[in-house]
Amino acid sequence: MTLAILCSGQGRQHLGMFALTGEAPQAASLFAQAARLLGGRDPREMVATETPDNLHRNRVGQILAAVQALAAMTVLRDAMPARLIVAGYSVGEVAAWGVAGVVEADVILDLVARRAEAMDAASPAGDGLLFVRGLSRTLIDGLCTRFGTSVAIVNPGDAFVIGGARTALEALAGEARGLNAARVVDVPVEVASHTARLASASVRFRADLEAVPVRRLPVAGIRLLSGIDGAAVVDARSGLDKLAAQISQTVQWDACLQACVEAGATAFLELGPGPALKEMAASAFPESPARCLDDFRTIEGARAWLGRLRSDAGEP
Incomplete structure (x- = not known):
């Protein structure tokens, strides 16, 4: 079988996000490194004690999301099927390079901190960012032109994340509600990610990526996807170019999910935090099982689910 691993972006940090990974000895070094990047604050303690506003600060949120994905993969790696497709949403795409084994996890965490600082x-x-669902792309583009904003992420089912100045996003939100959008909500992110407003951050982050040691591509049994077009990463230099460009270009998440299925994925697992990517995958491809780490009460439950998938597909 082929499993699609989805690495979450920031925005869904919550109290229990490390419940299944926080005590795992395999992940101890990752949490220790994250603590160093967070000024000595242990991420497992932060999610339990910090206010929501502090947890959603850009740099903090990116580090928390990345360490969760990396820790989850560290704990579950030996339970995974032989063939994987790995895709990441926003900062999750940086984590995906570590989850796929293309760049070492400790290097990934340092890169995530640098990415956030550049942004x-x-x-x-x-x-900031605004989520709008239920309007066509034509209507969304018209609203963005009118209010000086940009489409940051294209999700399945006429769902879009829009970036720009908060004042402009508030005006756009009112218009979207007037057009009977199904859902309009603020995204708890402090920057207009994936828009041209962050062009200089792409340049700075590409320089940071220049010296990163990258494993020879492609890695056997693993397909890593690029967020801006859903294409497989087969060359390190062009892949890193896209990874940096993603900061200031639209993320085509709908294309990433479609690419997972076209490449043979028969199930999805979101590493978290939160269930947003799982829910999108389940809605777009209801015939394929989709779970997130938050669905399980224990790591053994997650491993058992993976075991059933492998068994059903005839894998040992």
Whole structure:
């Protein structure tokens, strides 16, 4: 069988996000490194004690999301099927390079911190993201032109994340509700990710990526996808170019999910935090089982589910 591993972006940090990974000895070094990047604050303690506003600070949120994906894969790696497709949503795409085994996990965490710092340095004050579902792309493009905003992420089912100045996003939200959008909500992110407003951050992050040691591609049994087009990463240099460009270009998440299925994925597992990617996959491809780590009460439950998938497919 082929399993699609989905690495979450920031925005869904929550109290129990490390419930299944926080005590795993295999992940101890990752949490220790994350703590160093967070000024000595242990991420497992942070999610239990910090206010939601602090957990959603751009740099903090990116590090928390990345360490969760990396820790989850570290704990579950030996339970995974032989063939994997790995895709990441926003900062999750950086984590995906570690989950896929293309770049070492400790290097990934350092890169995530640098990525967030580059974005914060490039971002105008008062920027953010807005989620709108239920309007056509034509209507969304028209609203973006009218209010000086940009489509940041294209999700399945006429669902879009829009980036720009908060004042512009508030005006756009009112218009979208007037057009009977099914859902309009603020995204708890402080920067206009994946828009041209962060062009200088892409340049800075590409320089940071230049010296990164990358395993020879492709890795046997693993297909890593690029977020801006859903294409498989088969060359390190072009893949890193896209990874940096993703900061200031639209993420085509609908194309990533479609690419997973076209490449043979028969099930999806979101590493978290949260269930957003699982829910999108389940809605777009209801015939394929989709779970997220938050669905399980124990890591043994997650391993058992993976075991059943392998058994049903005739894998040992």
